[in-house]
Every structure is written in structure tokens, then in C-alpha cells.
Amino acid sequence: MAGKLTGMNDTRIVYSLNLESAEQRKLDAALGYAKRLAKMEGGSSLKGWILFARILSGQKRFSEGETVINAALEQTGKWDQGELLKTKARLQVAQCQIKNALQTYTQILAVLQVQSKSFRSQKKSPEMETWHDLAMVYMKLSQWLDAEACLLKSETINYYSASRLHITGLLYEAKGLEKEAQNAYELALDLDSTYVPSLTRLTLRMGTNLIEAKIISGSSVSTICAIPRMVINLSGTKLPFKLNRRQFQFRFASV
Secondary structure, three states: OHHHHHOOOOHHHHHHHHHHHHHOOOHHHHHHHHHHHHHHHOOOOHHHHHHHHHHHHHOOOHHHHHHHHHHHHHOOOHHHOHHHHHHHHHHHHHOOOHHHHHHHHHHHHHHHHHHHHHOOOOOOHHHHHHHHHHHHHHHHOOOHHHHHHHHHHHHHHOOOOHHHHHHHHHHHHHOOOHHHHHHHHHHHHHHOOOOHHHHHHHHEEEOOOEEEEEOOOOOOOOOEEEEEEEEEEEOOOOOOOOEEEEEEOOOOOOO
16 A cells, blocks of 8 residues: 555665565565665665565575675675675575585675774674574584584674574584583573574474473473373264374474
């Protein structure tokens, strides 16, 4: 409605419609808005470029998304390239261009280090996220020592990071160290009890006939319990035979 009233000439409205369509997974409509926005702004909006590339990524058009980011990089000063480069690196990982991604992450760190020297009060979270992304890339290559080095860099920035502890757990899990992985996930949840990635990895361990679950809140927090697979007799049906079904007695809930 807003678009019709303004004749689609207000970039803020077009961006909002673009974002709303993307969030609703209406990617074809979102892509149309993204192209229109790019023409209206003449490539001056950083967030417009990034949303454009992410929509293409959502359609699995990773190479086209990278092309969009490259165009944005040509029109953007070095001080503003951090988020663009991060998006580019993730698109390269999605295309299995690991060496290119490593080079891009190196560029990101160089930009962030220059920024931190120029603006001492700048937050360190972008640098920490970059080290985490790099650790995940090295894990894909089974280069455990390099992944550990990245996590050590992150630790010097913020020791109390649920994200770092979670990735440490993933690293242990990839190396086959299940107990160490579980401890790392638990530490992540100790720091942030709502940290969904660790919650997902740790809460349920699905077996054929048994689920091992850990209680994460209430008076019985940290208690390990077992949920067995039970035989359910369905009564009150009009079937000429008795119907038995084996299932787990729980229901998934959103966090």
C-alpha cells in the first residue's frame, strides 16, 4: 500500500518492502525490490548491497551474490568494507572456494586492525566474529591447529564468549572428543543459557530406543534424564485389529 501511495520513489519504503519479502522467504519479490533499490540509490547504500547479495544467496545463486558484493566493494571506501568482505567470504565458502575465502578473511582482519589502531574505542566484536568464521573454515579443511589458533585469538578479545565455546565444542566433536565437546557446550550455556546452537547440540542425544536429555532450567537443572521409546495402544478406533505404535513421548517446542 505504501509503495503505491509513493509511486515506489521512496528508497526507505522500497528497502522495507525488500527486507519484509526476504524475511517472509518471498525471494523472487525481494529480488525485484533489491534490483529496483540498486537503481534508485545508484549503489550508495551498503545495507542495500548486502541484502541484495543475501537474497541471491538464499536462491543458491552464490556466484551472482559474489558479483554483487564485488561491485559494491568497487564503490565503497576501505573503512566501510568489513561487512561486505565478510559476506563475500561466506559466499566463497558456500561455493567451496576455501582458499579464496581465507584470503578474504585475511583482508577483513587487516581492515579491522587498521581501524582499531585509528579508533581505539572501537568494539572488538567484528574481529572476534571473523576469528570464529576462520576457525570454522579451517575445521572444514581438518586443519585443527589453525582452528585452535583462531580460537585463541578470539579468547584474547573476549574470554567469556558463548560463541567461542560453542565452536570449541564443534572442534572437539570433529576430532572425536565427545566428552570435551559436551563440556564446551555446557560452558557456553553457563555463560548464556539461551544460546541456541549449544542448546541444540547438547539437549538431545537421539538413540534408537532412548533419548538422553539434560534439564537446563528449574530446580533440577543439569540433571540427566532418559526418555524411552514406548509402545502406545490406540483404542477407540473402528479398526478390526489392535494398533500398536512405538514412539517417544515428547513434543518439540520453540526456544
